[in-house]
Amino acid sequence: MSREEERMLSGELGEAVARAMELLVKIGEALGAERLVEITHAHISGVSYFNIGDFGLEFIEDMLNTRARFSVFTTANPHSVLASYGGRGLSTEVCEKQLRIVSALRKMGARSFTCAPYYVRKPSIGEHLAWAESSAVLYANSVLGAVTNRETGPTALLSGVCGRTYFGEAHRGLPAEVEFVIEVEKPEDPSEAGAYGLLVGELVGRSVPVVRGLSQYPEYFLKEFLAAFATHSPAHLAILEDVTPGFGGVETSRAERISLTKSDLLKMYSDIGSCSSPLYLIGCPHLSLEELDYVLPRVKDVKKGELWVTIGEGVPQHLAAERVRGLKVLPGSCAVTARLDLLGVDCVITDSAKALVYIPKLAGVRAYLVRREVLLEMVSSGE
Amino acid sequence: MASEVSLQVIAGGAERKICGELVVYGKLLSPLGDIDASTGRLRSGSRVSGKIVAVKGFTGSTVGPYVLYSLAKRGLAPRALVVEEVDVNSVTSAVISGIPLLKIEKLTTLEKLYSSGTRYVCVENGKLKPRGVLIAIEGVDGAGKTTVAKYLLEVFRRCGFRAVYTYEPYYDSTRAVFESGAMKLTPESEALLMIADRYSHFNWVVREELDLGSVVILDRYKHSTIAYQGAAGLSIDWLREVQKYLPEPDVGIYLDVDPEEGLRRKSGSGTRALTYFEDLERLRRAREVYLNMVARGELIQVNASLELPRVLEKVVDLVEEKLGLDLEKCVP
Numbered sequence: 001m002s003r004e005e006e007r008m009l010s011g012e013l014g015e016a017v018a019r020a021m022e023l024l025v026k027i028g029e030a031l032g033a034e035r036l037v038e039i040t041h042a043h044i045s046g047v048s049y050f051n052i053g054d055f056g057l058e059f060i061e062d063m064l065n066t067r068a069r070f071s072v073f074t075t076a077n078p079h080s081v082l083a084s085y086g087g088r089g090l091s092t093e094v095c096e097k098q099l100r101i102v103s104a105l106r107k108m109g110a111r112s113f114t115c116a117p118y119y120v121r122k123p124s125i126g127e128h129l130a131w132a133e134s135s136a137v138l139y140a141n142s143v144l145g146a147v148t149n150r151e152t153g154p155t156a157l158l159s160g161v162c163g164r165t166y167f168g169e170a171h172r173g174l175p176a177e178v179e180f181v182i183e184v185e186k187p188e189d190p191s192e193a194g195a196y197g198l199l200v201g202e203l204v205g206r207s208v209p210v211v212r213g214l215s216q217y218p219e220y221f222l223k224e225f226l227a228a229f230a231t232h233s234p235a236h237l238a239i240l241e242d243v244t245p246g247f248g249g250v251e252t253s254r255a256e257r258i259s260l261t262k263s264d265l266l267k268m269y270s271d272i273g274s275c276s277s278p279l280y281l282i283g284c285p286h287l288s289l290e291e292l293d294y295v296l297p298r299v300k301d302v303k304k305g306e307l308w309v310t311i312g313e314g315v316p317q318h319l320a321a322e323r324v325r326g327l328k329v330l331p332g333s334c335a336v337t338a339r340l341d342l343l344g345v346d347c348v349i350t351d352s353a354k355a356l357v358y359i360p361k362l363a364g365v366r367a368y369l370v371r372r373e374v375l376l377e378m379v380s381s382g383e
Numbered sequence: 384m385a386s387e388v389s390l391q392v393i394a395g396g397a398e399r400k401i402c403g404e405l406v407v408y409g410k411l412l413s414p415l416g417d418i419d420a421s422t423g424r425l426r427s428g429s430r431v432s433g434k435i436v437a438v439k440g441f442t443g444s445t446v447g448p449y450v451l452y453s454l455a456k457r458g459l460a461p462r463a464l465v466v467e468e469v470d471v472n473s474v475t476s477a478v479i480s481g482i483p484l485l486k487i488e489k490l491t492t493l494e495k496l497y498s499s500g501t502r503y504v505c506v507e508n509g510k511l512k513p514r515g516v517l518i519a520i521e522g523v524d525g526a527g528k529t530t531v532a533k534y535l536l537e538v539f540r541r542c543g544f545r546a547v548y549t550y551e552p553y554y555d556s557t558r559a560v561f562e563s564g565a566m567k568l569t570p571e572s573e574a575l576l577m578i579a580d581r582y583s584h585f586n587w588v589v590r591e592e593l594d595l596g597s598v599v600i601l602d603r604y605k606h607s608t609i610a611y612q613g614a615a616g617l618s619i620d621w622l623r624e625v626q627k628y629l630p631e632p633d634v635g636i637y638l639d640v641d642p643e644e645g646l647r648r649k650s651g652s653g654t655r656a657l658t659y660f661e662d663l664e665r666l667r668r669a670r671e672v673y674l675n676m677v678a679r680g681e682l683i684q685v686n687a688s689l690e691l692p693r694v695l696e697k698v699v700d701l702v703e704e705k706l707g708l709d710l711e712k713c714v715p
Contacts, residue, residue, distance in 0.1 A: 023478050030394040030474040030484065046449070055420060055453035059479070152475045154448045 001025075005036060008162055016068035020161040027155060028166030037128050037167045039148075041073045042160035043117045044105065045132035046153025048080040048337035049098040050362065056153070057097055060104045063157060070109035074160035075117040077133050078286070078310065078334035085279060085306055085343035102332075108160070113332035114312030116223070116286040118144060125245050128171060130159030135227030135285045135354065141237040143222050145245030147171050150236045170236045177251035178239065180209040185261040187214075189371045193221040194353025195265040197228025200238065203258065208235045210252055215242035220291050227285050228353035268353065272368045275305075275347040280379050281335050282372065283310030284352035292329075295376070302326025303382025305345075308335055340365045351375050388492050388511040393469055394477045394484040401483060402505040402514055403462040404708050406434045407497045409490060411442040411468075414450035414476065423459035432459040433707035435504055435511075437493045440468030441476065448476040455480035462707070463506055465493070485509075500545030501596040503706070513596025516706060517589070517630065519604035519682075521673065522638035523666045525645030526687045527694060531638060532602045534695050534715075535702065539598045542713035547592050550602035552577060553584035574612040578625055581605060585629055605629050606637070606676055614668035631681070634705045636698060637673050638687035642666035 001009070009025070011018040028036060046052045052059075079102050082095050089095075102113065112120045115133050123129055123140060129148035131137045132155070140146040149168040151159065159165040182200050187193040193214070200209060214222060222240065229238050239247050280302075282295055292311060299307060306326045313332030336355050340348065340363040348359050351372040359367040370378065392398070406429045412418075417425055423432035432454065441447055454460045463483045466473050467490040477484035485506065487493065493511075496504075501513040520532045532548055539546035552558055557580040560566050561573075568576070581604075592599050605626045613619045640648075642663055677684045683705075685697050696714075703710050 026395055026478045027471075027474050030469070030478065031471060052449055053415075055449035058456070059449050059452050150471070152448060152471055154452075154475050154479055155471070 001036070005164070014067060016063065016066040017071070017162050019066065020068065020158040021164070024155065024158050024162060024164060024166060028168075031166060031168065033166035033168055035167045036164040037171050039072060039128045039130045039159055039163060039165055041075070041117070041121060041123060041127070041129045041131070042070065042156050042163075043129070043131040043133055043136055044074065044076040044110070044153060044156045044160065045134075045151075047077040047101055047105065047113065048334060049094055049101055050080050050339050051337050052101070052153065054097070057101050057104075059154065060101055060157070063161070064104045064107055068108055068161045070160040072160060072163040073121055074108075074110050075112045075114060075120055076105050076110040077115050078113045078313075078332050078337075080338040081308070081310070081330055081333040081335045083308070083328050083330055083333070085340070085345055086277060088344050090338075090342060110160075112313045114286050115284075115334060116288070116312055119286070119288055119312055120314065128165075130156050130165035132156035134230035135223070137236055138226035138230045138238060139223055141170060142226055142240050142244050143219065147173070148236070150234070174237070174239060174244070174246050174250055175208050176249075178210050178255050179207045180204050181212065181252050181255045181257050182209050183212040183257070183259045184214065185259070187217070187221060187225075187262075189351070189373060190221050190224040191351040191353060191369055191371045192262070192265055193217065194224035194228040194351075194356075195268045195369065196260060197225040197230075198232055198268065198353050198357065199260055199264060200225075201229040201232030204233055204235065206234055208237050208239060210239045210241060210247070210250060210255065212241045214240050218290075220288055223285055223288075224351075224353065228357075231354050231357045268356070268369050269371075270368060272347070272349065272370075273366070275349070275366075277344055277346045278305035279335070279340060279345045279348045280305065280307040280375055281310070281348050281350040281352065281355060282307070282375065283330075284334070284336050284350065284355040286310055286312045289315065295372075296329070298376045299324050299327050300380060302379055307379050310335055337362060339363050349375060349378065386496065386513070388487065388496070390465060390485040390487050390506065390509050390511055392483070392509055393466075393486050394474060395481070398508075400505055400507040401435065401463050402503065403433060403435045404502055404706070405493065405497055405504045406431060406436045406461075407490070407493050408436065408438045409494060410438070411440050412438040412447075413442045414447035418450055418454070420450050420453055420459075423454055423457075428712075430709045431461045434461050434709075435463045435465065435506060436461040437465035437487065437490060438467075439490055440466050441470060441472040447472050448479055451476040451480040451482065455482065465490075465506075465511070485511075487511075496596075500543060502542070502544045503596065503598070503708075513594075515593025515596055516598045516634075517593060517601065517632040518598065518702065519601045519606065519632040519635045520638065521603065521606045521610070521635060521682060522687060523610075523640065523642055523645050523669055523673070525648035526638035526640045527648075527691070528602050528638060530691070531636070531687075531695065531698055532600045535698065536600050537715055538699060538710055538713050539600075541715065542708075542710055544598050545596060546598040546600065548600045548602065549584070549588060551584060551604065551607070552580040553588065554580055570612060570615045570617055574608055574617055574622060575625070577608050577612075578605075581608070581626070581629065601632070604632060604635070606635065606673070606682060609676065610669040610672040611665075613672045614665050619672065634702055635682040636701065637677055637682040637684050638694070639670070639673070639684050640687045642670055644688055
């Protein structure tokens with residue numbers, strides 16, 4: 001431990017820092033980490049009131065009440081959507097508690113609420129981070145070449161306060177060798193990239209794979225792929241050939257080789273059953289400006305139900321303007337962590353493979369995966 | 384000899400001895416879905432509060448640690464967590480909630496221990512051992528000791544505990560000395576005879592059961608000799624001194640009745656009328672000694688002149704509270 005860390009632990013920098021350090025050191029020791037590592041950016045998960053409930057609210061407010069403040073750049077996951085659907089909103093109590101969570105994090109210094117913190121502050125290669133949102137962890141490690149453990153909500157919060165995390169596996173760099181090399185056939189849109197992500201995540205389990213066939217695609221394809229991968233795999237990284245910095249040094253000669261083709265994806269695009277109150281959802285993970293620029297001009301009318309587009313907080317307002325009835329652009333919000341059933345939504349039609357998995361689990365609402373183009377056509381035609 | 388299980392200390396607080404009821408959950412625990420945080424119970428029914436909770440591992444993401452944190456803040460946390468798979472969720476949960484976390488090689492070891500009737504265990508220095516529980520039921524004649532002891536036995540057995548009932552004097556040969564008159568007794572020899580019986584009984588019968596992890600319910604224990612022989616005029620300090628190698632019970636219950644009421648209850652079962660006043664006087668003095676032991680915190684008093692169901696209920700509550708057990712679901 002450095003002299004500064006000793007001072008932090010001893011309470012010279014306040015009770016909150018000492019407590020955060022003490023907990024992090026214990027967590028690191030228990031996980032077998034030999035030391036702490038300084039980080040430049042913490043990203044907190046567990047912000048939706050539906051996910052963390054009164055317990056998480058209590059923990060976060062307890063932190064605030066011990067005068068905890070973030071000492072490094074800190075962002076946090078989006079809160080649950082607070083918007084109404086078809087005029088029906090969440091209860092005042094839920095909204096009030098959700099806002100208390102957001103307000104406590106803001107008072108501690110959270111800069112933005114988004115699941116894509118790399119659009120707010122893009123880390124450079126080799127930067128040490130403490131990120132907890134799984135899709136962002138995979139993006140940081142696999143696309144940007146930064147390094148972060150798959151933190152939990154509370155560890156990222158503690159890391160934001162003391163600017164350190166435990167030196168876990170991720171911080172040691174890329175693995176020397178992998179067990180799987182998986183080749184994917186060209187995805188045509190982000191939803192297909194996501195669908196591949198689900199398959200690969202299922203296939204490899206805990207193991208870090210090398211993935212081939214994605215290097216020619218825009219970054220938002222990679223984002224969807226990795227977000228979906230992380231829903232099924234606990235790994236902190238998927239090495240993307242010709243994308244992940246340093247990918248070339250990884251030994252693959254003894255790895256099992258698997259090819260996935262577009263026919264493997266068909267089962268994920270099931271027929272959409274009867275759906276009287278559909279919610280069309282784009283933005284899981286949050287859209288980049290580039291994507292938003294593409295999506296919004298294509299929405300002229302929402303024939304049935306509503307279209308929600310979720311983006312990070314702080315995206316320029318001229319883009320986020322809502323001109324079409326039934327279209328809601330929702331900054332800082334997440335629809336996947338909201339109890340959509342309480343709003344009367346009976347099915348969700350999305351281009352996000354991650355949302356396809358989580359929506360039935362968290363909201364108990366049917367979800368269907370469609371390609372982004374198809375989704376936009378359905379919105380306009382009502383079919 | 385009972386089996387001892389090796390554990391690895393993963394996070395804090397496990398260096399001190401922790402005893403409690405064992406709860407084994409053979410699956411991955413998702414705290415948010417599996418624990419009802421308002422009651423501290425698993426959805427499957429067992430309470431985790433105050434228990435030594437063994438699970439396969441943790442699952443679910445962000446929320447789990449917060450659930451345990453919240454339980455801990457309300458005093459409803461487990462005393463220790465034992466996991467087969469250590470991961471960041473179990474570690475974070477334990478550390479932010481201040482719950483000791485231990486790792487076990489195979490959870491099935493504990494499942495076997497549990498199904499053999501071991502419910503109470505202690506964790507110390509990286510070892511988990513079944514721990515027996517010694518419960519002594521004390522009181523003057525007619526207080527209802529045997530009824531209470533046998534009721535408790537039933538409650539424990541219904542909860543799946545290995546439990547035994549035993550009484551003193553234990554050996555027929557001891558009783559024969561009292562009854563035959565072959566040996567002429569003094570208050571001192573009578574006391575020593577009782578105590579000799581007790582040492583042998585404890586060492587050869589009770590200890591063996593305790594080592595197996597049983598709940599041993601004693602119908603009279605060392606307090607009886609102190610109370611009765613003390614009432615007969617022997618030095619209470621001496622009676623304590625000669626019994627000092629006998630351990631204190633985990634729970635000692637004194638069933639208090641007015642001696643006259645006790646004798647009335649007993650008269651149905653053939654007490655001789657002639658010795659009535661003599662007996663009464665002696666029981667009054669014995670009661671004083673008992674109450675003195677209550678005042679010293681060696682026994683817990685229960686008013687045994689209440690209706691029997693109320694007495695039984697109080698005794699069960701007391702045992703539950705003292706040992707951190709969950710018995711009400713096993714009440715007949």
